[in-house]
Amino acid sequence: MAVRFLISILIISFVSFTHAFDPNPLQDFCVAVNDAEAKVFVNGKICKDPNTVSADDFLFRGLKIPGNTSNPLGSRITYVTVNEFPGLNTLGVSFVRIDYAPYGVNPPHFHPRAAEFLVVLEGTLYVGFVTTTFDPNVPNKLFTKTLYPGDVFVFPKGLIHFQFNVGKNNAVALAGFSSQYPGIMIIANALFGSNPPINIDVLTKAFQVDANVIKSLQGQF
Template identity: 70%
Template structure:
């Protein structure tokens, strides 16, 4: 299991690095290990760099992707991200990684990564995955692409498009994802639309979804779980 985990992780990082330039800009030095933004500093598109003389090997190390995420939640899934916020050495390198654990029939709900393409590899279990295209022609619906994935299968979700993963098996599932940004971001559709703070005006959502305002108010009253 440990060897398989290592091989999958290396493969995902290699695949993601091949399209890393599609999002984040190329670095202008060997590395730029991130530090917390200095107080009162100007905003930068990324993280400030640690003094190279103070950089250590630990700045490029993350431990723990061999540990399952806790899937005991309403979605039955857990995403364990490895990005610039918990691996400082990723700063400016245009790449990140995530482990996704699924309980039987667990769901990673429809979401987008506004700054990254995602390549997903299945390690265990059976996943039904898909994404929806943008900008359909007049009179047409947004086209859906789906596949059922098995161990060893790889699927790509283009940058910014709504996508999902659903465990259709009776056993747990594990997948690893490489993303073409050090900080890909995630917008979970239901959470953003019905769980925003402050709430979106119900009149807007009633018209958008063509449902009674009681339905919108009910959805806005629910707790929208974040599995990230």
């Protein structure tokens, strides 16, 4: 009986661990120390001395500032991860503000460490995500929706997704993540702007296009 009980506890612990996102904190807070001052790498950032922590460590005022969308994509992301907001350290959350010019796009990308929920504040966004190739039920299925102010849409962890401003006016959205540092992999940047570049033979074979097309795309980055 005791052995069964211990096995049950181990199974429950393993399942809980495999479904966790960021590690659960073991203290009330752990305000991050600036990377330049840290000498040890941990899963998260090193804690500031609690005796020197103040309310300012839990405050971020930058989201009220519109992002400059004067770029080829017509969008700008204001990040609020643990790097910008040390008070988020070990709390397992982060967020961003996204500004879109008319017909601006937040290009296809994914977050390896977090699910994302998007709240539209202004404008009209066409959003979507694609399931994985080996999903046994709906491989590479595209889920899309047009969102309006007040609408909320969720993007599952690790899946490619995007947002596009289909309106004639600026759009603004806030997005929250289930990680203090969700990471981001922009598909085009990763494939055509890697350092050093991916072998062109790999890309021409993968995309089934002429080498000049790949060279042109790599030239964009």
